[in-house]
Amino acid sequence: MSVAEQDLPGRSGDAARRKSSKALRPPGSRSVGWALVQAARMHRGRVGDRLASLDLFAGQEQVVQALAAAGTMTMGDLAATLRVRPPTASKTITRLAALGVVERRTEAGDGRIVRVRLTESGLAKAAAIERLWEEVEDEMLDGFDPKEKRRLRKLLRRATRNLAEAAGLEAHAAADAAEDLETEALEAAGDDDRD
Incomplete structure (x- = not known):
């Protein structure tokens, strides 16, 4: 009798093994949310690995994609499109501007309104991101x-x-x-x- 079986009084070896195998299941293994988080984590990792070659981090590509689709956006529209809070969008735009991917301009009549668009470098990155996302999506949806x-x-x-x-x-x-x-x-x- 193994030490593990001895520690479980009144249980046979098979019952002890079943109990220990149940303990190894992920906490939310029957949850849709758990499966979604795991798929999203794997997707983000695969995209993140490829984004490194473009000197971008996971999450920044979504801003580039949104701007590529829209052309020019206000910070509020960008935040709404990405379903993030305006400070989050602003922080990402600041980082992308430092990389030369986007440029910001204030509205002529109202300095509170900031419009953002991709630079030429940003447009090139957008095309590369599109290809990258297609590759990862093909991997994810294989079959x-x-x-x-x-x-x-x-x-x-x-x-x-x-x-x-x-x-x-x-x-x-x-x-x-x-x-x-x-x-x-x-x-x-x-x-x-x-x-």
């Missing part, structure tokens, strides 16, 4: 068919919207809902080209 990809994206948007509403960050709920309707229309039409 998923187009319908599964659309469904997962829709479910994650809904979960994000629920949490944003609970936190009072409802800025993009209408845009997300419109994209959900587009996804449903594609599914109904049987369009598997868009994933």
